[in-house]
Every structure is written in C-alpha cells, then in structure tokens.
Amino acid sequence: MFMSLYSAVLLAAIFHTTTTERNKCVARSFGHDSLVCECNSTYCDTLGIVSLPPPGHYISYLSSMAGSRLEDSQGPVRPNQTGAGLRLTLQPEKKYQKIKGFGGAMTDAAALNILSLSAGAQDQLLRQYFSEEGIGYTVVRVPMASCDFSTRLYTYADTRDDYSLHSFNLAPEDVHMKIPLLLRAQAMAPQPLSLLASAWSAPAWMKTNDALIGKGSLKGKPGGKDHKSWAQYYIRFLEEYAKYNLTFWAVTTGNEPTAGQLTNYSFQALGFTPEEQRDWVALDLGPALHASSFPHTHVLILDDNRLLLPRWAKVVLSDIHAGRYIHGVAVHWYMDFLIPAGPSLVTTHQMFPEYYLFGTEACAGWKPTDRGVKLGSWQRAEKYAHDILEDLNHYVTGWTDWNLALDQTGGPNWVKNFVDSPVIVDAKRDVFYKQPTFYSLAHFSKFLSKDSQRVGVSASGETDLEFSAFIRPDGLVVLIVLNRLSSSKIQFEVWDPAVGYIPSTAPPRSLLTLAWYTLGINV
Numbered sequence: 001m002f003m004s005l006y007s008a009v010l011l012a013a014i015f016h017t018t019t020t021e022r023n024k025c026v027a028r029s030f031g032h033d034s035l036v037c038e039c040n041s042t043y044c045d046t047l048g049i050v051s052l053p054p055p056g057h058y059i060s061y062l063s064s065m066a067g068s069r070l071e072d073s074q075g076p077v078r079p080n081q082t083g084a085g086l087r088l089t090l091q092p093e094k095k096y097q098k099i100k101g102f103g104g105a106m107t108d109a110a111a112l113n114i115l116s117l118s119a120g121a122q123d124q125l126l127r128q129y130f131s132e133e134g135i136g137y138t139v140v141r142v143p144m145a146s147c148d149f150s151t152r153l154y155t156y157a158d159t160r161d162d163y164s165l166h167s168f169n170l171a172p173e174d175v176h177m178k179i180p181l182l183l184r185a186q187a188m189a190p191q192p193l194s195l196l197a198s199a200w201s202a203p204a205w206m207k208t209n210d211a212l213i214g215k216g217s218l219k220g221k222p223g224g225k226d227h228k229s230w231a232q233y234y235i236r237f238l239e240e241y242a243k244y245n246l247t248f249w250a251v252t253t254g255n256e257p258t259a260g261q262l263t264n265y266s267f268q269a270l271g272f273t274p275e276e277q278r279d280w281v282a283l284d285l286g287p288a289l290h291a292s293s294f295p296h297t298h299v300l301i302l303d304d305n306r307l308l309l310p311r312w313a314k315v316v317l318s319d320i321h322a323g324r325y326i327h328g329v330a331v332h333w334y335m336d337f338l339i340p341a342g343p344s345l346v347t348t349h350q351m352f353p354e355y356y357l358f359g360t361e362a363c364a365g366w367k368p369t370d371r372g373v374k375l376g377s378w379q380r381a382e383k384y385a386h387d388i389l390e391d392l393n394h395y396v397t398g399w400t401d402w403n404l405a406l407d408q409t410g411g412p413n414w415v416k417n418f419v420d421s422p423v424i425v426d427a428k429r430d431v432f433y434k435q436p437t438f439y440s441l442a443h444f445s446k447f448l449s450k451d452s453q454r455v456g457v458s459a460s461g462e463t464d465l466e467f468s469a470f471i472r473p474d475g476l477v478v479l480i481v482l483n484r485l486s487s488s489k490i491q492f493e494v495w496d497p498a499v500g501y502i503p504s505t506a507p508p509r510s511l512l513t514l515a516w517y518t519l520g521i522n523v
Contacts, residue, residue: 022048025069028433034065034378036424036433039128041120045069045434047446048133052476058502058516061447063439065378065509070439070446075503077496077516082503086492087460090469090477092518094456097395099470100358101194102445103139104129104401104422106185109149109412111177113405116427125423125432126181129404131188135442138191138450140182141360141400142248144199144237145171146212147255148267148417149403153212156237160205163229168236179244186246191450194249196360196400197237198303200268201260202230207270215263217271222279231284235292242293250298252330252360253277253285258304267415274308274315277301278322286325298327303360305335309344310351317352328355331396333362333387341394349395356397362387363402364437365410365420372410372418378509380420381436382484385466385511388444389482392454392468401441405432443513447478465490465506471518479514481506 025037025045037045047070053059059074081087104110114122129137145155150173159167170179186193201212206226209216219226238248253272260271272280281299289297301316302308309329317323329348345357364380365372374380388399403421410418422438425431449472457469457479464485470478483490483506494502498519506512 022046027067028376030375032374032376032378034376034381034436035067036376036435037069038431038433039121039124040431041118041124044124044128046128046133047072047135047442050446053516055517055519056499058514060504060515061443061513062507063381063436063443063511064507066507068507068510070442077500077502079500082493082501084491084493084503085461086463086465086490088465088467088479088481088492088494089458089460090479090494090496090518091456091458092471092498096454096456097356097397099448099450099452099454100356100398101138101450102399102441102448103137103141103194104404105141105143105361106178106182107143107147107149107403108151108173108177109406110404110421111173111181112151112412113407113425113427114181115177116407116425117432118430121430121432123184125405125425126185127188128423128434128438130185130193132190134188135438136445136447136449137193138189138445139194139196139398139400140185141196141198142178142182143255144197144234145201146173146268147200148415149411149413151412151414153268153414155201155203155212157203157233163225165229165232165236168233168240170240174240179241179246182246183244195246196250196252196300197234197248198252198255198360199234199270200255201270202226202233206230212268214265214269215271216260216269217276218280222276223283227280227284228288231280231288234285235288235294238292238294238297248294248297250300250327252300252303253281254303255361256304256332257302258308267417274312278316278319281316281325282319282321286322289325299325300328300330300358300360301326303330304332306331306333306341306344307335307339310348313348313352313355317355326355328358328397330358330360331391332360334366336387336390341390345391345394345396357391357395358397359388359391359399361400361402363419363421365418373406373408373420373424375408375424375433376436377420378436381440381511382482382509384437384440385443385482386484388441389466389468389480392444399444401437440511443480443511447480447513447515449473452478463490463492465492475517477516477518481512481514483508483510483512
C-alpha cells in the first residue's frame with residue numbers, strides 16, 4: 001500500500017495516544033556476563049505498545065551486555081550527512097522475502113513450568129510473549145504427543161494394531177495444560193496465532209523397532225497401511241484440537257527425521273530418508289489433508305538441520321506428486337556452524353523459489369560443552385541475534401524458538417536433555433526471569449509484523465556490524481543492527497534516500513533496532 005504523509009501522521013498520532021507507560025527491568029545477576037529481568041504476579045518490565053515515530057523522526061531500541069533492555073530514544077531524521085565514517089544505505093527497490101512470524105514452542109515442559117506459577121504470574125508470563133504490550137509472538141509450535149521435553153513417553157494411539165485409530169485420544173498434557181494455555185495466549189494476542197504442529201514419533205506398533213526411541217521408521221512402504229494410518233493420525237490431531245477452536249496454520253512432516261536413522265538415539269524419533277518422506281507426502285499425508293476438513297493447512301518438509309539442504313529439498317520438491325502438497329521447508333539451527341547459509345539456504349531458495357524457508361527450532365545450552373541454563377548470558381543472546389539475522393538475510397521467513405519456559409535446571413525433560421530458554425521459572429518464589437535471549441528475540445518479533453518485506457541495505461565499507469532491513473505493510477522501515485564482534489562502540493549513519501540521514505551508535509556487544517517512516521513506498 002502507499003503510505004502518504006497524512007496517513008503516516010495520523011497513524012503515528014493514533015499509536016501515540018495508545019502508548020502504555022513502560023515498566024523498567026528489575027535486574028538480577030547470577031554471575032554470568034549480563035543480567036536477567038525478574039518478574040512476578042504484579043510487576044514485569046515491558047516495552048508497552050510501541051509509540052511509532054512521526055514522519056521525519058526515528059526511534060531506536062537498544063539492548064546490550066552492559067544492561068540495557070530495549071532502551072528507547074528518538075530524534076529527527078537529518079537532511080544532511082552526519083559525518084559518521086560508516087554509512088548504511090537503504091535500498092528499498094531491492095525486495096526479498098516477506099516475514100511470516102516469530103515465536104516459540106508450547107511443549108509439555110513449557111506448559112508445566114507456566115502452570116507452576118500463580119494465576120497472576122502465569123498471565124504475566126503469557127502477556128510478555130503474546131499481548132500487544134509484549135513482544136509480539138505470532139507463531140507457536142506444538143509437539144504432537146510426547147517429545148524429550150515431556151515427563152513421560154506417550155502417543156495418542158498406543159493401542160497395538162489400531163490402524164483405524166479408534167483409540168485415538170489427546171493426552172492429559174494437551175487437554176489440561178497445552179490447550180488451555182494456547183487459548184489464553186490467543187485471547188491476549190491482537191491477531192490469530194499461527195499454530196505449527198510437529199510429531200516426534202509414530203506409535204511404537206507402527207515402527208520397525210517397536211519403540212518410540214532409537215533407530216526406527218514406519219513399517220512397510222509409502223501407500224501401505226502403516227503409512228496411511230500415520231497420515232490419518234495427523235488428521236485426527238487436527239480434528240481434536242479444532243474441537244477447542246484451535247486450528248493449525250501448518251504441520252511438519254516430523255521432527256528431525258535423521259534422528260530416527262541413528263542407532264540407539266536416546267529420545268523420541270521417527271526415521272525418514274528424503275525419498276521416503278517424498279513418497280509418504282505424495283501417497284499418504286498430502287491426499288489425507290486434501291480430503292480432510294483441513295485442505296489449506298500448510299505442509300513443511302525436513303524440520304531438521306540446514307546441512308541437509310539443498311539435497312533433501314531437491315529429492316522431495318522435484319517430485320510433482322509430492323510438491324503439489326508442500327508449502328515450505330522447515331529448518332533447525334543446531335548444526336549451522338557446519339555449513340554456510342549460502343550453499344544451503346540460498347541454493348534451496350534459488351532452486352525452489354515458490355517454497356518458503358522457515359525456522360522451526362533453536363535453543364541455547366544444547367551443546368555438551370555448554371549445557372543447560374545460564375541465567376544472564378549475553379553471549380547466548382548474541383548467538384540468537386546472529387543466527388536470526390543470518391537466516392533472514394538468506395531468505396528465511398521466520399524463526400521459532402524452542403521451549404517458551406523452563407525451570408532452573410533446564411527441564412523437566414524425561415531423558416535429561418537439559419537446555420536453556422528465554423524465560424526461566426522459579427516456582428518456589430513465584431517469579432520468572434527474562435533472559436537476554438528474550439530481548440534478543442524481541443528486537444525482531446516486536447517490530448517485524450507479518451508481511452514485512454526484507455529490502456536491500458548496503459554498507460559503505462568493511463564493518464563488524466551485522467544488519468538487516470525491512471519495510472512493514474504500514475510503511476515503517478525497521479533496521480536491526482548487531483555489534484557482537486567489536487569491543488568498541490561503532491558510530492554510523494543510516495541513509496534513506498527518500499527521507500534523509502539518521503545518526504546512530506552501536507555500543508560494544510549490543511543489539512539495536514531503528515525504525516522510521518519512509519515515503520512513496522508500495523508494500
């Protein structure tokens with residue numbers, strides 16, 4: 001749409017009148033390189049409803065290792081150069097992918113931790129993620145039955161040889177924990193949440209190893225009774241959640257299919273080769289969805305690490321029978337250090353531009369050498385921001401964190417595969433801590449609304465800064481800048497040829513979001 005000067009002034013005035021006064025962070029240190037913000041049933045720091053800048057002005061938000069948390073400032077866009085040595089130039093004529101959203105996963109563990117708090121603290125936590133005053137999450141990944149972040153192993157159809165799925169039932173974890181919390185989150189959100197379902201394992205009786213864990217795949221071949229029953233399991237899941245007025249934007253073809261190809265894999269998994277996944281979608285899952293009440297539910301393949309690209313996508317998407325049912329490719333972040341984004345993400349996009357790329361899982365604290373919760377780790381926040389920027393700059397349309405909330409040990413987790421989370425719950429004190437990773441995500445999720453489009457931005461010379469630029473549907477430009485490599489502040493100016501120059505500084509070890517209205521833009 002075209003954003004006129006009058007429209008921009010009017011919109012800014014509307015936002016200004018609805019701006020809520022923000023609460024400051026109650027900072028606590030746990031001995032790591034930065035701090036957490038403590039929240040309870042009656043108080044939590046919040047940015048509030050963002051007051052957008054009037055035309056001719058910009059607003060900035062800063063978070064840093066030194067302790068800033070979405071610290072805001074504003075100023076006028078200048079008609080002349082500011083004299084900074086580095087210039088970042090907006091190139092709105094260069095248009096790339098549009099944003100689908102950001103979010104996290106409502107695992108059994110996340111639900112248990114949220115519900116371990118008092119009712120007031122639960123609402124406070126959900127508001128931080130989903131309300132208009134919070135950080136704008138629009139995506140929630142929901143495991144289908146149990147995963148490692150459950151307290152037990154189960155599926156929805158554990159009665160042996162029940163190919164017609166007469167025994168299919170949602171678990172107490174769904175009915176009493178995840179579904180009520182999803183409904184509460186949806187009630188707080190200003191727009192419908194995009195729910196994404198992923199299964200970790202089929203029922204043991206459908207699998208070659210007769211177990212939920214370890215090396216095992218579906219019995220028989222695609223088109224056979226086990227493969228068709230597994231596809232119908234997806235339909236039954238969607239039907240049962242629909243009874244609670246929860247509908248899913250997308251399903252994936254299964255969490256980390258390569259895990260089920262590993263001998264003695266320690267938690268729930270279902271093995272697929274790309275050829276098997278291709279044929280299962282073409283013969284079973286795709287037709288089942290098409291014939292169901294959910295023909296418009298998106299199907300995302302892979303749901304595994306990007307090092308499998310582009311080969312996995314080539315095998316599956318080159319097949320017209322499978323490809324017609326598929327909408328996108330889901331990627332995890334865990335092995336990103338093994339393969340650059342160019343040969344994996346960009347090559348996949350160039351080969352199959354009609355299918356979108358979407359990040360479906362990431363967490364800190366998963367490496368054996370850097371395991372579990374680190375309250376206040378800024379380094380982990382930087383890793384989040386770096387990965388999100390790298391993904392967005394290479395055609396990924398959104399990014400989904402793992403558990404929405406964990407306890408102080410990084411669980412519960414039945415296999416003791418403890419990791420970190422942007423929110424850590426201390427149920428004994430009825431408080432929760434917002435980690436630096438929470439604010440790292442906020443710099444993206446709070447400001448990049450759905451259908452924001454990535455545009456070009458170039459640097460006038462070599463720089464340690466990492467950055468990405470977007471234009472929202474309302475004409476607001478959002479520029480996100482990460483300074484993780486320099487121990488010094490970096491002064492720079494932003495040049496938007498349509499409006500002028502913006503002076504800025506990226507402090508050492510900081511993340512910065514700049515926003516301003518541009519003119520004459522069609523988005």
